[in-house]
Amino acid sequence: MNPFDLTGRLAVVTGAKRGIGFAMAQALAAAGADIIGVSASLDPESSAIADRVRESGRDFSGHRVDFADRAQVTAFADRLAANDRPVDILVNNAGTIRRSPASEHPLGWFDQVLEVNLTSGFLLSQILGRRMLEAGRGRILFTASLLSFQGGINVPGYAAAKSGVAGLVRALSNEWAGRGVTVNGIAPGYIATDNTHALQHDPDRSRAILERIPAGRWGLADDIGGAAVFLASDAASYVTGAILPVDGGWLGR
Template sequence: MNASFSSEFDLTGQTAVVTGARRGIGLAMAEALARAGADIIGVSAQLEPEGSEVEELVTSHGRVFTGLRTDFASTLEVAELGETLAEARVDILVNNAGTIEREPAAEHSMALWDRVVKVNLSSQFQLTQHVGKSMLERGAGKIIFTASLLSFQGGINVPGYTAAKSGIAGLTKALANEWAGRGINVNAIAPGYIATDNTQALRADEDRSQAILDRIPAGRWGRPSDIAGATVFLASRASDYVSGVVLPVDGGWLGR
C-alpha cells in the first residue's frame, strides 16, 4: 500500500474510548483501533480490573489500555464516566455499549423497555454530551455509534431495542448536523447478523437461523472482526468528509 495512503488510516498518538469493549463487537472494535495505533480506554459493566481479553489484545499491539467499569443503565455512573473522560483527551469515542431483551410487544414490560432504551440510547447521548464538549473546544474528534439493521427495519419481539436503535440513527444525524462544521465527525455502523452473545437465541433456533442465512447474500453469519475495517475508517482521517452516515456492515442483507 502507498505509504501516504496508509497514513490516512494511522491512529498513532490518539486515544479511543470503546464502550461495551469486553466482548463481541466492542472487543473487535477495540483491537482494530489498537492495531491502527490508538491507545484504548475500554468501558464495560463487568470489565475485569486486570487481565481481561480486551486488555491482552490491545497491549499485544503495543498500545496502552485503561479499563473502566460503568453500568450504562445508571444515569449517575454514566455521568461519572463522562466527567472522567472529559478530563482526558479523547480523540475517538465509540458508543457501542448495548443490551437486548426479547419479548413480544404485547408482553414487553415497561421495566424492560426503560432499561433497553436507557442503555442503548439515553446513556449514549449523555456520554456523548460530556465527551463532545471537550472535542468541540479542540475543534476535532470522531464519534461512532453502533446502530443496527433494526435502525432500518422493525425486527420481531424486540420493540424496545428497535426503538432505541432507530433513535441512534436519528441521533447520529442530529449531532452530525450540529458538529460537522466544528471539526467533529459523527457517524454510525449498523452491523448485520453477527455471531455474538446477542444473537445466540436466534442462532439456536434452527429454522430462524436458516431463514436469516437464506437472506444474506454473503451466505454466512458475520463475525465481530468484520466490523474492524469500518471502525478504523470512521475513526481515521480517511473519513474526514463523511458525516451523518449509518454504514451497514451486513453481508448484503439490506440490499436483498
C-alpha cells in the first residue's frame, strides 16, 4: 500500500486561488484527495485551481470567504461541519501581509493580519476539528513562516500572527494527537509569490536573501506541495506538533 495515497479523502484548502495554496491544493489532488478550495476572491464557478484539480480526476468545490470577517468564516465552517461527507484534511493557508515600520504601523492593519492569518485558522480548526475528534482521525495543517522563528522587518502584525500559528499548532496537537487528529505546520522560506513581490524586486534585499539560502534560489510554490501531501498522509501519522521548514536551508545557516 502507498502511505502517501489520499484517495477518497476530502481536503479543505484556504487561500487556494494562487501561490502556495494553489500548489498545495494541486498536490493533494494529484495524491487522490477531493478539494474544497476557498479564497477571498475565488470565483466559485470558474477558476484555474478548479480546472487543475479536475484534470487530476478529482472533485472540486469552490467558495468565496473573507477571512477578515469572523462571521463569514464561522458560517462557512458550520456549513462544512454539517455536510454528510466529513472533512479529512484541513489546510489553513489563507494569509495577508502589511508592511510598515512598527512605530507607524496602523492598528487596523495589525488587527486584520492577525484575523486572517491566525484567528480564521483557529475557528476553522475548532469547528471542523470537533467532527474529526468524533471520528478519531484527521489532519490539520497550518502555513507558518520563517517569521514563526524570527522577527522580520516592518511586518510586526505578520510576525506576531505567524509566531501565534506555531504556538497554536503545538497547543492543538497537545490536546488532539491522542485522539487521532494530527496538527502540523509548514514554514515556507522565501517563496516567489505575490506576498514577496516587493522583496524580489528590491535588488539589495533580494541579493542578501539569496546569499543566505544554501540552495541558492528563491523557492517556488510547488516546492511546498510535497510537504503538504506528506503531512496530510498516513506516512505522517506519528508526526504532530511540528513546524516543517521548506526553506532551501535558510534556518540552517
